[in-house]
Amino acid sequence: MAAVRRGRTSSVLSSIPLQIIFYLNGVYYIFYFLATLLMIIYKSQLFTYPDNFLALDLILLLVMAILEALRLYFGTKGNLTEEEAPLGISLVITAGSIILAVYFLVWQTYVMRADVIINAVLFVTYGLEGILEIIAIAAFVS
Numbered sequence: 001m002a003a004v005r006r007g008r009t010s011s012v013l014s015s016i017p018l019q020i021i022f023y024l025n026g027v028y029y030i031f032y033f034l035a036t037l038l039m040i041i042y043k044s045q046l047f048t049y050p051d052n053f054l055a056l057d058l059i060l061l062l063v064m065a066i067l068e069a070l071r072l073y074f075g076t077k078g079n080l081t082e083e084e085a086p087l088g089i090s091l092v093i094t095a096g097s098i099i100l101a102v103y104f105l106v107w108q109t110y111v112m113r114a115d116v117i118i119n120a121v122l123f124v125t126y127g128l129e130g131i132l133e134i135i136a137i138a139a140f141v142s
Contacts, residue, residue, distance in 0.1 A: 013082045013139045018132040022076050025125045029068050032118055036061055036104060043110045053109040064100040067093055075133065084140045091133050098126055 040057050043049060071093040078086030105111065105119040 013136070014079050015132055015136045015139070018079050018129065018136055019076065021125060021129050021132060022072055022079070025129060026072050028121065028125060029065075029072075032122055033061065033065050033068075035114070035118055039112060039114060043112070047110055049109060057104075057108060060100055060103060064097060064104075067097050067100065071097055075129070079136055082140050084137050087133050087137050087140070091130065091137075094126055094130055094133075098123070101126070 037058075040054070040061070044054050071090050074086040074093065075090035078084070078088075078090060101119055101122050104115060108115065
C-alpha cells in the first residue's frame with residue numbers, strides 16, 4: 001500500500017546560480033585579498049608610501065575581508081534556508097563591500113593596472129550576486 005501525501009506540496013526555491021556565484025566569489029576573494037595585500041607591500045617598497053596611508057590601506061583591506069566573510073555567510077545561509085532576511089543583510093553588506101572596492105580602485109594611494117583588473121572582476125561578481133539575490137528574495141517572498 002502506498003502512502004498518499006495530502007496537503008501542501010513543497011518546492012525548492014533556493015537559487016543554484018546564486019549559490020555557485022557565492023562559492024566562486026569566496027574563492028576569488030581569497031585571490032583578491034592576497035593579490036591586493038602583496039601589491040600594497042610591493043608599492044610600499046617601490047614608492048614613497050606615507051605611513052598613515054599604508055596603515056589605512058591595510059586596515060581597509062582587513063575590514064573588507066571581514067565584511068566579505070559576513071556577506072558570503074549571510075548570503076549562503078539565506079539562500080539555502082530560503083529566508084529573505086539573511087539575503088537582505090548580505091545585499092546591504094554588498095553595498096559596503098562595493099564602497100571599499102571603489103576605494104581600492106580609485107582612492108587608494110597608488111593604483112596599478114592590476115588593481116583595476118582585479119577590481120573589475122570583483123565588481124562583475126558583485127553585480128551578478130546582487131541581481132540573483134534580488135531575484136531570490138522575490139521568489140522567497142511570493
